[in-house]
Amino acid sequence: MRAVRLHAYGEAPRLDEVPEPTVTRPHDVVVEVGGAGLCRTDVHIRDGWFAPAVPTELPLTLGHETTGWVREIGPAVENVAVGDAVICHPQQSCGTCPACRIGDDMRCAAGLAFNGLTRPGGFAELLGTTDRAVVRLPDSLPPAAVAPHADAGLTVMHVVRKAVRLLGPGTRVVVVGVGGLGHIAVQCLRALSAAEVIAVDPDPEARDLALACGAHHAVAAEKAGAEVAELTGGAGAEAVIDFVGEGDAPASSLAMVRAAGTYFVVGYGGELRVPTFALVLPEISVVGNAVGTHDDLRELVALAASGGVAVRTRSYPLEAFADAIADLEAGRMHGRAVLVP
Known part of the structure; x- marks a missing residue:
């Protein structure tokens, strides 16, 4: 089968012919890929950001946002059947350790088994995964249209539920x-709160997208501090969710948090430097946020099926992966790219 693989950090991935995954264990599931979302994390993996913290054997098939149809199942699989449309949680957790027992998939004691990072991912025609990692999709959700929910939406659902x-x-x-x-x-x-939503972005097209998605206000990044202060009567917001996490974003985001409010950090790559007194006196909380849980994914699928959330996508053939990466890095992507084998 064809797969987009990274052979060396800092180099462009290549489209290779590789063996197909097969069922070898009772709980294995092989998925025919219907869509694989391209994430900025894939670019960071290419550039070696994760190499010091997450040992990875190269070459590696990239991609951690995967949807498709069940092709083959192991003898112990009961939650899905051949032909079912599914979305794949990127972490293949064990299901039996203390963390898994309480639904904290990303803290699995068996370690990180993450598609496209420590094991072959979804930029391919087939993906090998497990029954614990798949959630059935209703007929109303075409796999390619919701592939980014396997991480982008999942991460969002995790922080929004907090x-x-x-x-x-x-x-x-x-x-x-x-x-x-x-x-x-x-x-x-x-969909999930009664709060007034203020969107901040330097790009006018992104601000228009925010308003189309339901934001009450959309303000330019360079004016955000003053405009958020005006909109909140000078107090600041109860919560600020930072999906940038680099450049000026951490400092400017924290400055928009009101006393006793919370700064949620989702984007990464930058630094947050703040005097401890500036956190202690107003009792501001700083909360990190990574990939969500299987339960977050289940609720997200239900919300998407009810029409409560949609993801804007642009499809590319699998062989056009380089074009998708280029569009992402050049800032031409408003929404998410999806590779379709």
Whole structure:
């Protein structure tokens, strides 16, 4: 089968012919890929950002946002059948350790078994995974259309479920960065909270997308501090969710948080430098956020099926992966790219 593989850090991936995955264990599932979302994390993996922390054997098939149809199952698989449309959680957790027992898939004691990072991913015609990692899709959700929900939407759902506990009527939440994750976040926040949603982005097209997704306000990044202060009567927002996490975004995001509010950090790559006094006196919380749980994915699929959240996508043939990466890096991607074998 064809697969997009990384052979060396810092080099462009290549389209290779590789053996097909097969069922070798009772709980194995082989998925025929219907869509594989391209994430900026894939670019960071290419550039070696994760290499010091996550040992990976190269060459590696990239891609961790995968949907498709079940091709083959092991003898112990009961939750899906051949032909079912599914979305794949990127972490293949064990299901029996203490973390898995409470649904904290990303803390699995068996270690990180993450598609496209530590094991072959979905930029291919077939993906090998397990029954614990798949969620059936209803007929109303075509696999290619929702592939980015396997990580982009999943990560958003994880942070929004944390934030909504703070967002009763009369509250405000700021979404910093209206890209592939941010436009999903605006929709999830509108669906799951009563808060007034303020979107921040330097790109006018991204701000238009935010308003189309339901944001109450969309402000330019360079004016965000002043405009958020005006919209909140000088107090700041109860929650600020930062999907950028680099450049000036961490400092400017934290400055928009009100006393006793929370700064949720999702994007990464930059630094946050702040005097501890500036956190202690106003009792501001800083909360990191990574990939969500299987339960987050289940709720996200239900929300998408009800029409509560959609993801803007642009499809590319698998062999056009380089064009998709180029569009992402050049800032030409408003929404998410999806590779379709």
